[in-house]
Amino acid sequence: MGTEFRCNLKMYRVAQGLTQQQLAEIVGVRRETIMRLEKAQYNPSLKLAIDISRAVKAPIEDIFLFDK
Amino acid sequence: MSKKQIKKLVFIGIGLIILLITGIIYSVLFNEGRFVNKMDLSEYIFSVKDIPMLMIGALIAFYVIYLTIIVFKASMMKKNIRKKYTRKVPPYFGIFGIFGFLGFMGFWTYDKWGIIYPFIFFVFFGLFGLFFEGKLSNTLEDELYQENKRKAEVKAYRTGFVLLFVVIWLVGMGMLSQNIEWCAIFMLISISLIYGLVLFLSSYLLYRYEKEE
Numbered sequence: 001m002g003t004e005f006r007c008n009l010k011m012y013r014v015a016q017g018l019t020q021q022q023l024a025e026i027v028g029v030r031r032e033t034i035m036r037l038e039k040a041q042y043n044p045s046l047k048l049a050i051d052i053s054r055a056v057k058a059p060i061e062d063i064f065l066f067d068k
Numbered sequence: 069m070s071k072k073q074i075k076k077l078v079f080i081g082i083g084l085i086i087l088l089i090t091g092i093i094y095s096v097l098f099n100e101g102r103f104v105n106k107m108d109l110s111e112y113i114f115s116v117k118d119i120p121m122l123m124i125g126a127l128i129a130f131y132v133i134y135l136t137i138i139v140f141k142a143s144m145m146k147k148n149i150r151k152k153y154t155r156k157v158p159p160y161f162g163i164f165g166i167f168g169f170l171g172f173m174g175f176w177t178y179d180k181w182g183i184i185y186p187f188i189f190f191v192f193f194g195l196f197g198l199f200f201e202g203k204l205s206n207t208l209e210d211e212l213y214q215e216n217k218r219k220a221e222v223k224a225y226r227t228g229f230v231l232l233f234v235v236i237w238l239v240g241m242g243m244l245s246q247n248i249e250w251c252a253i254f255m256l257i258s259i260s261l262i263y264g265l266v267l268f269l270s271s272y273l274l275y276r277y278e279k280e281e
Contacts, residue, residue, distance in 0.1 A: 024178060029210035032278070045211050 006065040007040040012056040027051040084124075092126040104112050154207045162199025167192035168264060171257070190260035194267025200275035213278065220273035228266040232259070240266055258271065 013023050013034075020034045026033075027048060036042040037052075044052070044064070052059045095104045103121040171190030177183040207213060234256040239251060 021087060029212065030208050033210050034214040041075055042215075 004067040005040050005043055006067060007037055007063065008065065009034070009052065009056070009063050010038045012058040012063055013038075016056050018056070023052070023055055026055045073138070077138065078280075080131060082130055087124050089127065091121050095121055152209055154161050154204055154209060154213075156205050157198055157202045158205070159199050159202030161202055162196050164198065165193055165196030165268075167195065171260060174253070174257070178253065182249075184249075184256055187253065187256045188260050190257060191264045191267075193261065194264035195270030197268040200271040203275055204278060207278075216277035217274055220277055221270050223273055224266045224269035227269060231262045231265070235259070235262070 013020070018026075020031045020038075024025065024031045024034045028051070033042065037044060049060050049064055053063055056063065092104050095101055099115075099117040099121070102115070102118060103125075168190055170192065171187050173189065174184055174187035177186050209217075235255065239255060243251075243254075245251070
């Protein structure tokens with residue numbers, strides 16, 4: 001629908017001093033999932049988005065961006 | 069199952085027990101103890117006075133059925149929650165796919181005895197997919213995995229259905245119409261191969277979606 005998905009997860013994750021593996025363990029997914037998210041190759045569920053936002057202590061709308 | 073649901077079930081159960089006791093008292097006092105004392109049901113004749121006991125019996129039966137369904141659902145949900153990792157399958161199990169070649173036995177058995185069922189063995193070609201399943205052995209089934217699994221299955225089934233449509237179309241168009249046995253063989257081989265392909269594709273595509281960077 002012409003919406004571009006961008007993800008700033010890497011920035012916030014690094015700011016929190018977390019590795020991909022650590023973040024993956026906190027939110028209960030695999031490291032590959034975090035990797036895909038950071039590359040904006042995967043659109044997460046609302047639950048995962050909230051879990052990640054809590055883990056990296058940043059608002060969802062700053063981590064996951066949808067540009068029209 | 070939530071605590072609220074358990075409470076509800078217990079309350080309904082207690083209510084039914086009270087109802088049953090009331091029914092028994094009613095039956096003993098006003099209905100000559102029918103359904104309480106021993107009865108020969110083969111000689112049963114309906115009486116309006118039996119209605120309360122029959123209704124209580126029906127309610128208890130509904131409750132038991134409802135309880136069974138709820139318990140079964142809860143146990144299934146528990147199973148699903150627990151199952152967070154893919155099953156452990158060694159990739160070399162994929163070699164079992166060679167059993168698919170047993171399907172060719174069908175040509176020989178048909179020629180010799182007119183038996184066509186060995187063509188079903190073509191399904192075993194699908195076991196080649198175990199190689200890819202094995203490579204994803206003991207993987208955490210997170211939401212990305214689930215999504216990829218769904219995507220792979222949908223694509224595999226769609227391919228299968230397209231091929232099945234082509235096969236049915238060919239048969240419907242009158243291919244092999246001179247010989248009904250050939251038609252049966254053609255259908256059996258095609259369906260077995262298509263099913264094998266769907267099994268294989270589900271595993272293979274899932275592997276590809278999982279590993280693509």
